[in-house]
Amino acid sequence: MADVAKLEWNPGLPATDLTHYEVSWGTTPGTYSKSEKTNCLFCPAPVSPDLVERHCLGSVPRGQTFYFAVQAANIAGLSGYSNEVFKTMSPATNPLGNIEVTGFSANRIDGYDLIALGEKFGASVITNCASDSYYDVNAEKADINYDGRVDAADLVVLAANFGRSS
Numbered sequence: 691m692a693d694v695a696k697l698e699w700n701p702g703l704p705a706t707d708l709t710h711y712e713v714s715w716g717t718t719p720g721t722y723s724k725s726e727k728t729n730c731l732f733c734p735a736p737v738s739p740d741l742v743e744r745h746c747l748g749s750v751p752r753g754q755t756f757y758f759a760v761q762a763a764n765i766a767g768l769s770g771y772s773n774e775v776f777k778t779m780s781p782a783t784n785p786l787g788n789i790e791v792t793g794f795s796a797n798r799i800d801g802y803d804l805i806a807l808g809e810k811f812g813a814s815v816i817t818n819c820a821s822d823s824y825y826d827v828n829a830e831k832a833d834i835n836y837d838g839r840v841d842a843a844d845l846v847v848l849a850a851n852f853g854r855s856s
């Protein structure tokens with residue numbers, strides 16, 4: 691099962707001179723080990739508290755609970771953290787590279803899996819954060835190492851397990 695994270699929030703008002711937001715996350719409440727700058731739809735001065743900013747993460751490790759918070763940024767620096775939210779990411783389902791799990795290829799890593807990876811080679815897992823279908827399901831399956839992209843690193847994992855049963 692695919693699993694990626696999508697965060698949505700409202701701008702804190704009044705706000706002027708906003709440059710961007712920063713999304714932070716970690717495995718311990720209140721302690722954030724990673725962060726990412728976001729696009730800002732309504733910077734520098736959002737006019738309504740009902741506006742929705744969003745950020746999608748395609749490279750959150752699987753099988754753990756992560757805690758997320760957002761900061762607003764302007765020239766002076768970062769604001770305090772927003773309220774914290776959390777999500778338990780679903781477990782890694784295909785660490786060996788068993789992307790295609792139907793028919794002859796259901797329980798083994800073989801040419802069907804190679805084809806499935808090839809079809810999404812170069813693709814990003816997150817496609818359009820503004821959409822309800824914000825990620826590419828087939829790219830997510832082919833992103834064996836869960837770094838958000840389908841590339842040579844995933845192919846290396848698949849090749850190392852080629853011929854194995856999963």
Ligand SMILES: [Ca+2]
Pocket residue numbers: 788789790791792795796797798799800802803
């Ligand atoms: Ca397979």
Ligand SMILES: [Ca+2]
Pocket residue numbers: 832833834835836837838839840841843844
């Ligand atoms: Ca990858």
